[in-house]
Amino acid sequence: MSMASQKSTGTLRAESGQAKAPRRARGHARVASLLEAAGTEFADKGYDAATMTAIAARAGASIGSLYQFFPTKDQIAGALLESYVNMLAETFHKLREAAPSLDVSLLASRLTRTFVKFRATHPAFAALAETYSDALPGTISIRERLRGEIASVLAAVAPQLEPAEIAVRAAVIQQIMKAAVAINGDTSIASRKAVMDELEGLMRLYLDEAIAVTR
Amino acid sequence: MSMASQKSTGTLRAESGQAKAPRRARGHARVASLLEAAGTEFADKGYDAATMTAIAARAGASIGSLYQFFPTKDQIAGALLESYVNMLAETFHKLREAAPSLDVSLLASRLTRTFVKFRATHPAFAALAETYSDALPGTISIRERLRGEIASVLAAVAPQLEPAEIAVRAAVIQQIMKAAVAINGDTSIASRKAVMDELEGLMRLYLDEAIAVTR
């Protein structure tokens, strides 16, 4: 088992100095194709079972080339995860801007489907987010960061809420979003569509309550 | 990475014939201590990083002895997971029996805390449930089985609901229960207590709606 195995050590990205940045056009292309390859590999196999060799092979690169830019398995996973989080943050920013002019039920729908859609497009996200679920001490975890984004969307539609109240509700909303992903990926559920609608209804209910709360 | 790694092979518990049952009291004690050792090892390291050698060592047994009872890593994990699921089923059975005489808010509280408590007592459960989240074709997954248990509790308090309706609602309730676990284990949340209460409120709301739906 590698040192990077998430539960065997608490260190994780502790030592992960940033992956060496490419300084040439060729390098940029390589990094991009390596990240993409890593994405498919992690999605296919999960973090632990994914191998550096396989990632390099998928990218059509030599193992040495992979290590040139990502000196550890942790680091390529970290880089990938960071890009995912940034994309998600971007999505949330847009949602925050659109939110005030949005019908509550539409907002509920958007929120409920944000993670679901993202996961469909970037299937490695779940595997990595799970592996890197705990933050380093002194760091902000992915979960925490995304919760902050949700909070800012919520603040945009329910400005009258206290920050503490927003934080609590953002945490709940985040869980509903995650639940939607779980449901969506659970092939053992006969009527997934119905459950998804139910979840969306719950989200709407919950948002309504938040918005109406002090009115 | 091991060949047994869940995602790297499609085999999983495929070959898992039942772990050989011990014939004598001596054997039962061994099996029990091996399972316990596996539990702490999996909880500490996660499925992938846990090693058969470490499990045997924790149980004070030799590696050969471990393999006598559990011929693969999969099988000891499977046996452990099964025992956990049985314990949970037992909990749900009790809850189902108590449910009709329970206040809705009390039932909400019980449900919300069932997984939370169980995870506190059996920390390996989460690690294994995650690893073995997907069922073998033709098998029933853990998730599915637990959802069935939840459904039966729900049926006990809302007998007027159609089976399909119950199935959908059970799926949602299961997600709220999982959310509770997530919240409870997320140290990055400032006011975990408040979020837990909020979640319990949501559960109550949802149960109320179910029970009242056609009345």
Next chain:
Amino acid sequence: MSMASQKSTGTLRAESGQAKAPRRARGHARVASLLEAAGTEFADKGYDAATMTAIAARAGASIGSLYQFFPTKDQIAGALLESYVNMLAETFHKLREAAPSLDVSLLASRLTRTFVKFRATHPAFAALAETYSDALPGTISIRERLRGEIASVLAAVAPQLEPAEIAVRAAVIQQIMKAAVAINGDTSIASRKAVMDELEGLMRLYLDEAIAVTR
């Protein structure tokens, strides 16, 4: 480069818990043959260039078998070195007992040739002693230990000397012994025999002085 590389880290045998002791006859045989193989490999290639794979191959063992008993390269080197040091200590003990009844020139000869002979019989000793020349903090280095042995021989023939005086002279004697090894192994010296004699003369001179010093 390995973490065990002597100069890149100050740690060396720091983490080297003792190599796992064999508990079966077969294991003992294996350990013996592995140590012997390691001896020839280290002698041939030096510590850094020696490979674990080559050691296992020389012993006719699988790489796994080697690691069963010696979990790191450091540890097999350490075990080997320790056995060498013990053999040398034994030699010194015998010399100490014989010393009082020995002619000074004979003692000089014996001392001068002790390391030379040992190195001829155990060619890996030099390579390892060099690599592990620095002691861990709180540990006693090989050099130090052997110096102690020399001191005890000296004390046996010059009992009137103060301990501090003995320590100083033991250090010098040790250097002459090492010099003898160097000379003996230096093929670029035309008249090695003559130089060896010269060195032996120097040793005799130095011993004489020590013995006569306060008489």
Next chain:
Amino acid sequence: MSMASQKSTGTLRAESGQAKAPRRARGHARVASLLEAAGTEFADKGYDAATMTAIAARAGASIGSLYQFFPTKDQIAGALLESYVNMLAETFHKLREAAPSLDVSLLASRLTRTFVKFRATHPAFAALAETYSDALPGTISIRERLRGEIASVLAAVAPQLEPAEIAVRAAVIQQIMKAAVAINGDTSIASRKAVMDELEGLMRLYLDEAIAVTR
């Protein structure tokens, strides 16, 4: 282990054509800084553990630039070592000129400290000298060359000695000089100062004998 590792291959400096000489001032500065960087890297890590990449980095040069001037690791080590040997030769030349007018005890002191001082100023010397201790067939080893220098100093103060006699004594003196380095670097010796003095005394004794021998 690298292919260049000295003991693993018989090649050594065999292929070491001279490192390409730079044509311009710019190049000279580069070479100088590369050599200096190599010096600190070898001193820090030892020959094996030192990496070409690290040397280039220390010099603020690219790896390609390093290889432009020193096409192999062997060659940069060789060039460095040669510069060291030349410096030492220079020191010996001066000593030879001063020797006739020097008190024997002063000469003893100078000789004893020559290597000690040099090593303090050029800590990589020891690491490299060790690595390249054996000469290529047909070549003259460093040790041999320095022994020649010592011989010429000795000849300056003891002109009546036969060349063969001088060669033998030079070999012994060289060993005492090396012993001084060893003592000086051995932190496990309580009274290093006393041992150094003792060694100097031995050197004086030995020189006296040489000078007086046929007078």
Next chain:
DNA sequence: GATGAATGAGCTTTCATTCAT
């Protein structure tokens, strides 16, 4: 049944060296 030795495929990582720009 218990024990612990044996196995070897496979993993992550390193680094001297080469090459295209």
Next chain:
DNA sequence: GATGAATGAAAGCTCATTCAT
């Protein structure tokens, strides 16, 4: 000449599993 990307053999080490005693 400088740069940094590319390469891949090879190293140390792990661990599920098998087998002889």
